[in-house]
Amino acid sequence: MPRTSPFLAAGLAGFSLGGFFDGILLHQILQWHHFLSLAPGEAWQTQRAQILADGLFHVATYLLTVLSLWLLWRARTGLTAVGGRSIVGAALLGFAAWQFADVGLFHWIVGIHRIRVDVPNPLLWDIGWLVVTGLPPLLLGMWLLRGPGAGARGPAAAFGLSLLLLAAAPVAAMPAPGSLSAVLFRSDVGPTEAMTAVLRAGGRVVSVGAEGGMVVADLTEADTLALYRAGALLVGRSALTAGCLAWSRPSLAGSANAPSPI
Template identity: 50%
Template sequence: MADSSTARLRSAGCFLGFALGGFFDGILLHQILQWHHLLSNVEAVDDMRLQILADGLFHALMYLIAAMALVQLWRARKAALQPGAGPALWGCACMGFGSWHIADGLLSHWLLGIHRIKVDSPNPLVWDLAWFAVFGLLPLAIGWRMARNHGGRGGEGGGGAAAAAVLSLAALLAGPLAALPAAGGSTQVAVLFAPGVGSGRAFDALSRVDARVLWADRSGGLWIVDMADPAIAWQLYRQGALLVGNSAVAAGCFLWIKAPADRRT
């Protein structure tokens, strides 16, 4: 395959892997496990609305990188049919995935200190180093070896089209997955009130729908409540709510927020 097509294919694989690494981090750590938000350790950001906004902007950046990589992959589609393209593409994707976690560890955890892997751990460095090794160094090493052994013009084997299809599907599904509500039929509902809605007015609005307050952030803008009938939570939009969990209007990281176990009232 032509050198330019080979380079484009490898670049697309690296950027797709990088974006998937970001989605993996955001979906697993920000939403499902809720071990940290993007700006968890930034003391000036004590308003949960800003934390949610930062997480949303982070996911938006991953969407942009994934979209650019998919365009690049489409332009290199003929190169994906050449011998050796499959292992090379998988290798580059692994390197991109590992590169995301290495960059996140070096910049976010240690240089900037905006968050750690598990912010409430008594030994956050242990978690940082374990994550750095397992999801950063290991995929990078595996990917580098695969791409090096099969990155030339002639390598054996194919599979480039299948690799491109699987990686593209993973990138296309990661975005919608990030916007799905948490499963399990929980009666917990997250309610984000508009700026200017005071705590008294918010509490009154919640009492109107028989919501029991579990937790509220310092700003009084974000509330986690328990409702016997979450289906009527949409009525809070009439009382100044911007977003309501379990509502079709809400999306993304917001729908995954739940009350911290040690802060329930």
């Protein structure tokens, strides 16, 4: 018997891929919402709070990815027994589970964001998202799990799933070409200190948030580690904190109070 269930490991890997898919497509490419776009209260609507929440969301996705890769490794002795068909099916169910959990929990129950927050009927977009990205992997995963599973392709399927996760991680951390980066400092770092830290690290400051600790900058030639040493919590182009922080549109980057639409 394997030390870890291959189905659990593959399902969690698919769930993690769903988180990366959400972050890369909706936060970075389409830029339709922040994680806390609809959170009530002015304190949650500051640029600092929005950027920090987006970064923490991606950090959580990275942690789930590490856990799923570890579980796949622990389940390696049972991969042949369950077969590649079942591994792929479990991963698809995990991917679908992310879509339904995100929409059901964060959109409808907690209500902190929607698929699109700038449309007259956000519910229609939520449902459409589930129809397009949730139902197909759910139905395909169920169909795959109903068929014969045992076979020598189990390890190959798990290896391919691991490669997908390892490929998604750097993509999620990669800023758009020519984009600006957001640097979020500790709350005790004021605007002047934050701007000075970015300049000393080799960055070019574009704007500084009025509430302090938030700088939008060109970090093409900057030393990221120097920013962390100066008190930065999140740096947009850093693989440690996720790339959606770097997808600030220049048209809004100069706004001190409004969050960039990432």
